[in-house]
Amino acid sequence: MNFKSIPSEFEYLSWPEVKNISKDIRSTIIWPFGAVEQHGPHLPLGTDSIFVDEIICEVFKLIPSDTPIKKLPTQYIGFSPEHKGFDGTISLSSNLITLLIKEVGIQLADMGFKRLILINAHGGQISLLNTAARELRSVAPKLSIFPCFLWKGVDGLSELLTKDEIENGLHASLAETSLMMALKSKLVGDERPCEGIKMQIPKGWSLEGNAPTAWFTEDLSKSGVIGNSKGSNKELGNSLKSLLVNHWFKLIMNLMKSDWPNQYK
Template sequence: MESLETHSSRRLDHLHWPEAASRLREDRSTLVWPFGALEQHGPQLPLATDALFAERILSLVLESLPDAWPIWALPPQSIGLSPEHRGFPGTLSLSADLLIRLVVEVGEQMADQGVKRLVLFNAHGGQIGLLQTAARELAARAPSMAVLPCFLWSGVPGLKDLIPSMELQNGLHAGLAETSLMLALAPELVGPERPCDGLDSAIPIPEGWSLEGAAPYAWFTADISSSGVVGDTRGADDSLGERLKTTLMAHWISLFSSLMRSDWPPTADARRVRGPSTMHP
């Protein structure tokens, strides 16, 4: 099974310290920290699903960027915030304050070593808001470094052409997309079951409210799904998974390329140098 271990040129932890000392202080030096989770993903997907997606897609994306660009991956953070999956064996969850402290403490050290940008490359939907909060806290404490919290599946053009609209809207966990992507990335880790579960919740939801969306509530998987799946996996296959992989890669190659060609986003230190805006409303 391929992993970031085979792509040492893009792993920060594979550099010798003198090289790290110089490379981290280069203009536009950027670290990407993949975030996943250790949580149930139905009877057919491994506990490491989110961490594997973040690590593997990031590896493929960074491999596609010019060698001269100063961008590296940190080792993945494989345990995250997963209280919504409590009750399913194998699930482990850090507390919110611990995860925020982890991001802030590691991030401050990276800023002290000269890193210009830290991207939190997250593949677990249950910690999107938390990592946004952690990024804001880190940015306040380390004003010389820009912090960019991202979600693997967010803003990716073309997903609506690959996933049926009902599944795209309601397949919230271990559904068609995740099962297919895993069949493309690590088929040996996929079990034979193809559940369709969690779509007709036993809990009546008032009109206008939803599991996720504009007016969500803090749901727990066990309340709506006996298998751990929230979605319909019956159409999952490796062909769809390959198309999803290609779509995700194209999106993130484009985003990282535009980032590395720019000095964006400005840090607090850079804003102070420029001074207040002279633009008028």
Template sequence: MDHQRHLQCLAWPQVEQLAAQPGSTVVWPWGAVEQHGPHLPLCTDGLFAERVLDAALASLDPALPILRLPLQSIGCSPEHRGFPGTLSLSPALLIELTVAVGQQLAAAGFQRLVLFNAHGGQIALLQTAARQLGLLSPELAVFPCFLWNGPEGIAELIPEPERSEGLHAGLAETSLMLHLAPQLVGQERPCDGTGLTIPTGWSLEAGAPLAWFSHNLSSSGVIGDARGASAALGERLFDLLVAGWRQRLDALLNSAWPAPH
């Protein structure tokens, strides 16, 4: 662990000095404690967020003014309740948490906050929280982002129909976990929750999405096909994720955004 990038590992004068630098940025990784089928751990999203973020930060210029916060490991996961082990906080509580932490970072002098989220079920929630924080602390630019959105080349590695149907604990997530923490992956390779008949013009996540619950779609909790998962595919996915987020963070840190009013 690069302690110099972890805000909680620094003394307050170091934080004060870094926050005062132009473009000072804090990245807050977000995960979830939720079911990921019978073969992946509850911490899947949080583990991905931390491993990708730490690798991306390690490849940046050490002089750049960027720190990370500890992982927010419990998120908003009501769609996975009913499977033992899933823990979910309310949207109101997480918005309040984001605003409280963000306001204190702004008061310390930081100029940007990146909400680095790996749980698809809280994308819209963190976008809402970011806007609320922006209203109350307009001096802080807030960037809510999703681990799997942005880096190029990810979709090309996942064949159809898994690319469209593999929403949870399928080929991509199983492969990535096989690369990063194979000791946490069980022997099962489920294929579940696929081939669903969705009303024309609607979808589970893209376009006009449905407010779905995993227990209505899948008996195992998986929505996708993990049978072709491999550590080799996971390594390729990891490399693309790290390269993509390294590029985006570097571009942000070397920009003048937000422009002075």
């Protein structure tokens, strides 16, 4: 079968096409994860989901069509208890998210797929997806699982963003607002809050760092923003988009060109 004739979206394939692709020793599925949660008064609830979906779709435009890799529908609703104090936030339990990943992952493994990339854009569920990946591997040992965070390990971010933004822009701040302006500007409101970055944290402790605390957004902010969204602009957003797309394209192609794990040689 000619892979060039079939789409990148898993749900658009026929079952014989899935069967043919899954036989490849490098067959891979990407499953994007986001969230439906408050992102301040100026960004949509689905910000994280929109980001990961848009970036991965752009990545697939660069991937050669005969590459045995497909994309599952983006999981929009995630684990967001830290934002429950704000209307619009919908959060699934950690147990349900873990069960979802395990059930889908087991079925993909049974089909014959060799690798599953969980590409997540919501910072509040990084640890959860890492744990779920381990649990899935324990029941589907022949499936390699890669729990990844969209913003992690991306070279060049420090050249586009200030140190303050990188350290304190935790939610709906400069980077996220700018990226949404580049991707879907009509969804961005006019307000530009700056909040939640002057907390007196005990020395040596942090919100997200070496010694973090399990914070809730309402502990830090009335607007839902943690950081400074002032100065957000479409030009920065386009630069962030290019950086993210190029990073994940290179990373995914490095994997697709490899025989990892060696047991599948």
